[in-house]
Amino acid sequence: MPAIAVPAFALTWWLGCYLVGRDPTRAVLWRSAGALAGYAVAVAAWTVSPGSGAAQVLLCVPALLWSGVAVGLLPPSAPEHRQANRGWPVLALVFLLLAAVLPGVGKLVALAPLAGAMVLLLRYRDRVRPAPLPSALAAAAVLYTLGLIVVLGPIDLGPPEVVLAAIGLDLLLMGYLVAVADAVEAGERLSPDLTRALLAAVLAVLLCAGPAALTMLAAPGRPAVTVLQFVLVAMVLAAVGLAGQLRAGLDRLAFLHDEGLRASRSALLLAADALPRRRERRRMPALDADEFRRLTRRALEDYGDVGRLLRNPLVELPTVDRRLAARGPGVADQPLVRAAELRAVLSEHVARLKPAGAFGTTEEWRFYNALHYCSVQGLRPYQRGPQPEGLDRDARRAVDWFRRYVPRRSLRRWQAEGAAMVAAQLWRDLVSTDPRWLTGAGPNGRRLPVR
Structure with a gap:
């Protein structure tokens, strides 16, 4: 059992941590990480006590989180x-x-x-994007269901460890399919980052999980x-899976009293x-108008997050x-400067x-107020506690107005509609100044991807 259980435990635990590390704010990544971690704990419980009730319940946890x-x-x-x-x-x-x-x-x-x-x-x-994702997830769910039926049901197909x-x-x-969906949603590449993380995980499995499995075999019972x-x-x-967050945490501890060094390293x-x-x-020129609009909205949502702006394809805009x-x-080769310039472009178009x-x-002010104060300035009108210091009179009035008269749902709708207006401005600038974006232009502003 340890020869199978330890690698299975290690890889699923790592992938769960990797998914959380990709974007700790996305609930879907946390749920898929929970499914992987639940299976990993179930494997450990089955190794300690094969066929126990706790192990069987833990094997059901991935189904619930997968839903x-x-x-x-x-x-x-x-x-x-x-x-x-x-x-x-x-x-x-x-x-x-x-x-239970x-x-x-x-x-x-x-x-x-x-199933539901x-x-x-x-x-x-x-x-759903990408298009094959639902079918692939459904096929994987069917295989998981069959495996769970074999383990928990009266079917005997040999050692349960193989199942x-x-x-x-x-x-x-x-987990891989969820990572693909996250990369597509963010407009990012997955392969280079995942390959590097997987190589680190395999090395960790060889150096750590191998001796751990041998230790279990040497001390049975x-x-x-x-x-x-x-x-x-x-x-x-x-x-290994949370390497970025671990480095940031170590910097906060090691350079506790050197804020400048922490900021530079960050x-x-x-x-x-x-x-x-x-x-x-x-x-970049292969983007159509719909994806461009979605990426613009995401860039405005991430206006205050340099890390996400650096990964947004809009940092490569011709403007x-x-x-x-x-x-x-x-200057163009410096990623941080690119992110700062993208911020400036977005701020000007919001203005x-x-x-x-x-x-x-x-009514004519609602889109500007929603984007300028909540995206560009980063104010959180519904957040309890004091707002950031140094706000001007208009910003204080905007926060008070949002709190008193604007429901959260309305604010989100205004931000989405305002982002679509900003995307339309950027799109018009693109197709009027860069001939590459004119290729394949359709009557409705959508373009076929340039091959």
């Missing part, structure tokens, strides 16, 4: 998107309790939320030794982490190139939405 991944991938335009994401945690908890109290094959009840979520995702598969390993491969595939070896492997693989580390994930420059070229040779006259709260 959360499916509803999290539903397109925001789907009518069920909001209700499914709100109701999923309660439903998952109910079915987890049922799986039902004996043997009754634990397969945990598959019900996964996959049906819902397949129903809207034409709106457990097959379930682990299936969950690794699920010692649960304490087995548990400690799994804990050691988990710590090492977590450090900027350099952000640039280093962003470079493998940035889309190739040659693919950014022209502005950097005017500043002198060599174009400002109506004439003094600050106002009429």
Whole structure:
């Protein structure tokens, strides 16, 4: 068992940490990481006590979290998107309790939320990006279901360890598909970053998981030794998967009283982490108007996050190139300067939405107020506690107006509509100044990708 369990535990635990490290703010990544971690803990529990009730329940946890991944991938335009994401945690908890109290094959009840979520995702598969994702996730879910039935049901196909390993491969595939979806959503490359992380994980498995498996084989029937070896492997693989967050945390501790050094190192580390994930420059003219609009909205949402702006394909906009070229040779090759220039471009286009006259709260002001104060200035009007110091009179009035009269849903809608207006301005500038973007232009402003 250790020869199979330890590598399965190590790789699934690492991939879960890697997904969280990609973007700790995305709920879908946390849910998929939870599914992988649940399987890893189940493998450890099965190694300590094969066929125990705790191990069987833990094997059902990935199904429940996988259902959360499916509803999290539903397109925001789907009518069920909001209700499914709100109701999923309660439903998952109910079915987890049922799986815990039902004996043997009754634990397969945990598959019900996964089946419902996959049906819902397949129903809207034409709106999910990338297009093959729902079908691939559904196929992986079917394989996981078959594996779980073999482990928990009366079917005897040989040693359960082999089936457990097959379930682990299936969950690794699920994690990879979620990483692909995240990269497509962010407009990033996945292959270079994932390859580097996988090489580090394989090296860690060879150096750490191998000796851990040998230790378990050398000390059979010692649960304490087995548990400690799994804990050691988990710590090492977590450090590999969360390398960026670990470096940032170490810097905060090591340079506690040197804020300038911390800021400089943080900027350099952000640039280093962003470079493998940035889309190739040659693919920029292949963007169509819909994806360009989505990336513009994401850039405005990430206005205050340099790391995300560095990975946004819009840092390669021709207008950014022209502005950097005017500043002198060599400036265009500096990623942090590119991110700063993209901020300036976005800020100028948001300023174009400002109506004439003094600050106002009429209908014509809503898009500018939503973007300028909540995206560009980074104010959080619904956040409890004091706002940042140094706000001018208009900013204080805007925060008070949002709190008193603007529901959160309305603000989000205004930000989305305002971002679409900014994207339209940028798009018009592109097609009027850069002939590469005119290739394949259609009557509705959409273009076929340039091959």
